[in-house]
Amino acid sequence: MEMRIMPEGDRALVVDFGEYIDETVNDSVNRLARKIQEHHLDGIQEMIPTFRSLLILFDPERTSMRRVRSEIERLDITASESESKERRILRIPCCYGGKYGEDLKDMEQVTGLSREEIISIHSGTDYRVYMLGFLPGFAYLGGLDERIAAPRLKTPRLSIPAGSVAIGGNQTGVYPIDSPGGWRIIGSTPIAFYDPSKENPILCKAGDYIRFVPIREDEYDEIREHPEAWV
Amino acid sequence: MSSIRVLSPGALTTIQDRGRYGYQSSGIRPCGAMDLDAYETAVRLAGGGDAVLEMTMLGVTVEFQSRMIFALTGADMPATLDGLPVPRYKRMGACPGQVLKVGAATNGCRGYLAFYGGIQVPKVMGSRSTDMKCHIGGMEGRPVKAGDLLEAAEPDEKTFSSLLAEDLTADEVKYSSDIEVRVIPGPQDEAFTEKGWNDFLSSSYEITPDSDRMGLRLAGLPIESKAGTDIVSDGIVFGSIQVTAAGNPIVLMADHQTTGGYAKIATVLSLDLPMLAQARPGDKVRFRKISVEDAQKLHEGPSFFAKLMKQFQRMFG
Structure with a gap:
């Protein structure tokens, strides 16, 4: 896969794999991030993987743009046999409709599908985490079935509660914290995608897959109290 | 520990350090001091630490509850200690009960007020910086408000006098419009x-x-x-x-x-x-x-x- 390396100021560079959203492109981004980590390149401070590029922040007093660039170019980032089969799938309980998914009713009209059909389609796909951004722990998921895609609300809500599972255009996602937003809320998960009190505050990472598992309202409360019991 | 009581918070004052780095791949913004030069100078003059107050356009009024070393840098916000003018870009000492009043900026936009050893708020993901959007760091993730007690390490008498004896200053920076x-x-x-x-x-x-x-x-x-x-x-x-x-x-x-x-x-x-x-x-x-x-x-x-x-x-x- 071809990569373009461009400066992003004097303390960062970006490695770009293509101007589109695609699994192979995204695989290359994550593989490069992994390789850089494994090789402990000197002076690298942090990396931000996105749909199609890897931003690499470095300390210009310890290394240089030229050096980081040549080190990256030397890394072998071709896919290996073993890794293509690895898939970390996170099962995420989701209580659809009712008080947790106030837009599910409207979704029936927008999509022309029944409540059961929408739930079965939404929970029947493994969604790929392409990248995190926008909010702490907000995962950009790929793979929403076209049949349940729905335009954003005309007037965004001022506050969507943390845990809300929503659909906006051809994307679906989980709000990690209370936030304004225009996506349609179809359900909610009792599992925290972001918890700053934990040692690992973020639930998922780029390259993971997410599978929503329908639950009842009474299960929701139970899991919320004992999230560690959910596997 | 000693406390610094906030009497007036100014226009927008937040606790900041060098920023919350290392979590950007999860969507967590770094935050941290806007003017890192003025920030570093303030920290050095105050005798070390990490978290300071970043004040925007209008400064804070605080009351020291014990002896304290402090320093002011960044935007020119004329300040007084118990009514007497306080030099900026200089290591200063304060006694219990004294009131430091930091005024409106006449040059620049952001002033920094550092205390000896830094403001002791818990670190969240490695940083004490306030992230106002995600409500983490600083004072419960929000700007400083009147009545807040800022904790800092009280220098013992010997440290206090030897720090002041150094008579540490730094060059004042002027900002152009x-x-x-x-x-x-x-x-x-x-x-x-x-x-x-x-x-x-x-x-x-x-x-x-x-x-x-x-x-x-x-x-x-x-x-x-x-x-x-x-x-x-x-x-x-x-x-x-x-x-x-x-x-x-x-x-x-x-x-x-x-x-x-x-x-x-x-x-x-x-x-x-x-x-x-x-x-x-x-x-x-x-x-x-x-x-x-x-x-x-x-x-x-x-x-x-x-x-x-x-x-x-x-x-x-």
Whole structure:
């Protein structure tokens, strides 16, 4: 896969794999991030993987743009046999409709599908985490079935509660914290995608897959109290 | 531990350190001091630590509940201690009961008030910086308010007097309302037309009032793009210059989001960010292109020979 390396100021560079959203492109981004980590390149401070590029922040007093660039170019980032089969799938309980998914009713009209059909389609796909951004722990998921895609609300809500599972255009996602937003809320998960009190505050990472598992309202409360019991 | 009671919070005062780095891949913004130069000077003058108060346009009034070392840097906010003028850019001491009143900025935008050892709020993900959007760090993730008690380590009597005996000062920095910053083109420099690039580099842009810690929104000649400025989201750094669909540049600052979907024409050289952080609404900014190679040289510092010459000058000059 071809990569373009461009400066992003004097303390960062970006490695770009293509101007589109695609699994192979995204695989290359994550593989490069992994390789850089494994090789402990000197002076690298942090990396931000996105749909199609890897931003690499470095300390210009310890290394240089030229050096980081040549080190990256030397890394072998071709896919290996073993890794293509690895898939970390996170099962995420989701209580659809009712008080947790106030837009599910409207979704029936927008999509022309029944409540059961929408739930079965939404929970029947493994969604790929392409990248995190926008909010702490907000995962950009790929793979929403076209049949349940729905335009954003005309007037965004001022506050969507943390845990809300929503659909906006051809994307679906989980709000990690209370936030304004225009996506349609179809359900909610009792599992925290972001918890700053934990040692690992973020639930998922780029390259993971997410599978929503329908639950009842009474299960929701139970899991919320004992999230560690959910596997 | 000793406490510093906030009597008046000023216009917008937050606790900041060098920033929350290491979690941007999860969408967590770095935050941290906007003007890192003034921040570092304040910390050094106060005798070390990390978390300080960053005050915007109008300073705080605080009451010391025990003896304390402090220092003021950044924007020129005239201050008094029990009514008597306090020099800035100087290590200062205060006694229990004394009231420090920091006024409105007459030059620059952001003032820094550091206390000995730093303000002791819990670290969240390695940093004490306030993230007002995610409600973490600082005082429960919010700006400082009247009645807050800021905890800091009380220097013992001996430390207190020996720190003050050092009579430590630093050079005061003046900020211009007409600034030039150096930029490195890219990563999406090719998204803009030649005219767009000419306008960007030859005209000046005004800082608008809706600028904040997240970004400086600029008004001026719209920057022409070849086919719009929407891109598939990619990473952002402190200093990235996004161009909106209308062609207006936004310089992303300390509270920047980690990724964004607007093309970035260029990035401000990190060494020029402090003066940008001190710009006020109405101030003018010009951009000048600098190559990656020249930028790198600025970080590598003077050559061995130049250092040697300097040493000779000190010894015999």
